Amino acid sequence: MEHLANKQKITIMLASMASMLFASLNQTIVGTALPHIVSQLGGMKYFNWVFTIFMLTSSITAILVGKLSDMYGRKPFILAGLGTFIIGSFLCGTSTDMFQLIAYRGLQGFGCGMIISTSFAAIGDLFPPRERGRWQGAMTATYGLASVIGPTLGGYIVDNFNWEWVFWIFLPVGAIAFFFIWRMFPQATQRNHTSIDYAGSVFLTVTIVPLLLAFSWAGRDYAWSSLTILALFAISLISLALFIWIENRAENPVLPLHLFKISSFNLANIIVFLIGMGMFVVIMYMPFYIQGVMGISAEKTGLFMMAITLSMVVSSVLSGQIISKTGKYKKLGLLGLLFMGSGMFLLSTMNPGTSHLILGGYLALTGFGLGLSLSLYNLVSQNSVPQSHLGVATSASQLFRQMGGTIGVSIMGGIMLTRMQSRISSSLAQAPESFSKLTALKDPEILLSPDKLATIKAELPANLNTSFTQLLHHLREAMGFALDGVFLTGSGILAFAFLLACFLKEIPLRTSN
Structure with a gap:
């Protein structure tokens, strides 16, 4: 066309x-x-x-x-x-x-x-x-x-x-x-293909679905060591082995395995996977920090999250214009990962007293880096393969980003839960006896419900107001400690993506299909 x-x-x-x-x-x-x-x-x-x-x-x-x-x-x-x-x-x-x-x-x-x-x-x-x-x-x-x-x-x-x-x-x-x-x-004119790879399609589906379900449920609905999660992983692994066996023999494979012999295609998709982990971690867990740790309302949380999306809109348009004008993309991709990783590292340094302006700046920096790099590595993947495999390359990039997000959110959820329980146990072990009377505040999720907190405080006797304030501080500190670990891990993942991007060979962008 x-x-x-x-x-x-x-x-x-x-x-x-x-x-x-x-x-x-x-x-x-x-x-x-x-x-x-x-x-x-x-x-x-x-x-x-x-x-x-x-x-x-x-x-x-x-x-x-x-x-x-x-x-x-x-x-x-x-x-x-x-x-x-x-x-x-x-x-x-x-x-x-x-x-x-x-x-x-x-x-x-x-x-x-x-x-x-x-x-x-x-x-x-x-x-x-x-x-x-x-x-x-x-x-x-x-x-x-x-x-x-x-x-x-x-x-x-x-x-x-x-x-x-x-x-x-x-x-x-x-x-x-x-x-x-x-x-x-x-x-488009139909190309002369003799068959559709039905068997490969089935086993690709049976590989992906149990894998995504396992990471979606593990640590939340089921324990990681539960029979359900282990069975899902086993099904996915067996299906993957059968899928590879089928694709190596298929006349017209649904996902040509020879594409994974192209180093730039592999690196681009691994980087997209890691970016997906970082992107979804910020989107999913930042509202917990804003509402639970900083005590900001849900309505205002949406305004803070707009700092990410608006800066992403600006930088994605800017990135596209620069690439089309110069034909270069590697330095821009590295810059995007550097900005996004730096923004996430700065998010890990926050505390309940961090000013709203600084919070907005950190989020904008993260979103700006995300916008610079998000569509760029999809372009790298497309540019690495023959035009006849353009659709496969594009959909593979989308799948790796989605899987990165799903797996990242699951892993970070486990990190958050472990760190939060550890800090809460440590705090309560040294807490005054009066804390034991505030059983309604033992669940950190209560921090996300300002109305419930106000109701609990109004119903407490006056002699427990001080204990209420102290326990609330401990819970906010525990959630902040947990989320700091999540964002720090996310910045480490993006640092690894930056390292991989350094090894990405910049193939000149073709001027014709």
């Missing part, structure tokens, strides 16, 4: 960005609205599946569609993704119980995987690597913009309208994107 007129290319890209915005907004808007939705539908103990099922179906679909879109073109899959996502979004709003919502979110995930995989791959079809940077930066900025708008809008909708509109409000955006993709996106 490189031969298309520039005007048509821009129209297709705007439609692709609208598709990405539609999918991203529907992801980010749910988090804020979910507590209210759960209160309406019930099924509190199943609410994690609203996210888990979406993550599983989108991850699997992305990697499988990458290969299929290389074979049959991007258009049918981005249209199928939009159609599936639109239907899934509409059905989510019709849910009458939590099980229906989970099922329909799974359907949304299938559509989202197709949209994300084909949207980024379409950039590679339309533009040579030298020109892709600005468009991949714009696509990443679209996701960042959705991260700013979605949570705020989700809260507003559930406060002022029926919760169903969380899923319905953006349906017109999806319909418009579908129309423009259908009209403007050219259909």
Whole structure:
């Protein structure tokens, strides 16, 4: 599609960005609205599946569609993704119980995987690597913009309208994107492939799903040493061995293993995996620090988190423009990892008395580094492989980032829990006898509920007010100590990514596909 007129290319890209915005907004808007939705539908103990099922179906679909879109073109899959996502979004709003919502979110995930995989791959079809940077930066900025708008809008909708509109409000955006993709996106000529690798697809799925489930559940729903977690790891490992055996003999493998012999492809995906760990650690655990340790309200927490997303939007656009203008990317990638790692290290040095301005600065530095590097290494991966494997390279990058996030959040959750329990046990062992009467404050999660804290304090006798304040200080200190360890570990992971990036050979960006 490189031969298309520039005007048509821009129209297709705007439609692709609208598709990405539609999918991203529907992801980010749910988090804020979910507590209210759960209160309406019930099924509190199943609410994690609203996210888990979406993550599983989108991850699997992305990697499988990458290969299929290389074979049959991007258009049918981005249209199928939009159609599936639109239907899934509409059905989510019709849910009458939590099980229906989970099922329909799974359907949304299938559509989202197709949209994300084909949207980024379409950039590679339309533009040579030298020109892709600005468009991949714009696509990443679209996701960042959705991260700013979605949570705020989700809260507003559930406060002022029926919760169903969380899923319905953006349906017109999806319909418009579908129309423009259908009209403007050219259909690629099918390449002569003799077969689809069904066996490889099945065993790839059976490798990824148990692995992601194991890391999602371990340390939270099940102990790491439990039979359930060990069985999931065993299933994943056996399936991986069978998958490799099948792919080495497949005529048209779903994930060509020879790509992993390309050093720049391997390094780029490992770095993306590590960036995914760092990115999701900040997104998931920073609100705990802001609310639990610093005592800032949930509403204001959203404003602080905007420092990450807004700086990410700015730097991703800047990164794309610099790459397209200079054709160089290695130093920019190193700079992004340096900024992100430094920001996370600075986050590990905070305490409850850290000023709001400094907190915002640390978050902005982390987000700026994330924006510089996030789409860059996807471009490196694409530039490392032949054009015929563009979809596979793009979807592999998306999968590694998702797996990095899932595994990172699980590991960091274990670090946080261990450090917090250790510090609380140490503090309570030296605590006055009056602390034993404040049993309602023994669970650190109470720090995330200012209303409950106010209620407990109001109900306490006056002679326990001092003990209440002291115990609250100990709990905040314990949570801060735990999260400092999480952010310090995250900065170490990014330091390792920086070290790997130093060995990345800068292959000149092609000026033609």
